[in-house]
Amino acid sequence: MNSISSAYLNPTTTPSTTSSTGQSSATQEVEQLLQDIENLLESASGGGSSNPGAGSNPGGGSPQPTSFASTTPGAGAPGAGGAGGAGGAGGAGGTGNVGVGAGQGLHDVKINSQAGGEALHLQEDSQGNLYNGSGDSVGRINSDGSVSLNSGATKEIQRLETGNNPFGIPLTKPQTSDGGNATFSSSQVTVEAGDLNQSNDF
Structure with a gap:
């Protein structure tokens, strides 16, 4: 079992991994770490030993899984909304082009x-x-x-x-x-x- 697996499968056993250096680093890379974790959860591999920042991630204890649980659905819903928004914008663009010049809006x-x-x-x-x-x-x-x-x-x-x-x-x-x-x-x-x-x- 690697450090990422142990951090997520046994969250109560690693509260001591948080350090001031880890907090400083995580503050700058929290978005990247959350994305990496979300990818790991989606792939259901439980591994991901190639993630170098998992060892210094603050909140490796019980608050971390709670934040993942709230982050994963939240990230999914805005993503779907964004896709819908993009589709709407494309549709509006298409409608705007109809009837503009010669040969248009036939x-x-x-x-x-x-x-x-x-x-x-x-x-x-x-x-x-x-x-x-x-x-x-x-x-x-x-x-x-x-x-x-x-x-x-x-x-x-x-x-x-x-x-x-x-x-x-x-x-x-x-x-x-x-x-x-x-x-x-x-x-x-x-x-x-x-x-x-x-x-x-x-």
Whole structure:
């Protein structure tokens, strides 16, 4: 049986190990010693002869096991709380990043036009930018409720103009710019939350 085992298995037999030098040393290293002891108790080895500070540990008598009994549960509970806190902080960080920049905070939208028929299904980010099923930026929803589509979004423009009617006849005419961009006014289109399990167009 080594000195650590005897100190913990027979706590009443070693009260004389406390000295002024031991107290001075333990005052500086009490946290390390408690951690070492907790590790020993958790491993249930009862040995740990590699711990050099156990011989000079004050309270090698009966107060020591009492402090371990109170320290072990106390250390476990704050540890669990700390882990929970870290998880909460991570979650909060993730939520804070949603909806910050272009392409962030994406959600499905459904755009109907006066042409009726089939709606246009896209995704909108936190800044109002619109993306099609291929992930291409095709335009934006403006603050006044109008929808502007860029010149490359020919299929999206056609969907709002015709409602995908079988004859392909434009029934709603957007305002176009010299560059080919098309803007449907808020009186020509309505924007709603996308359908559940919708797939984005094009």
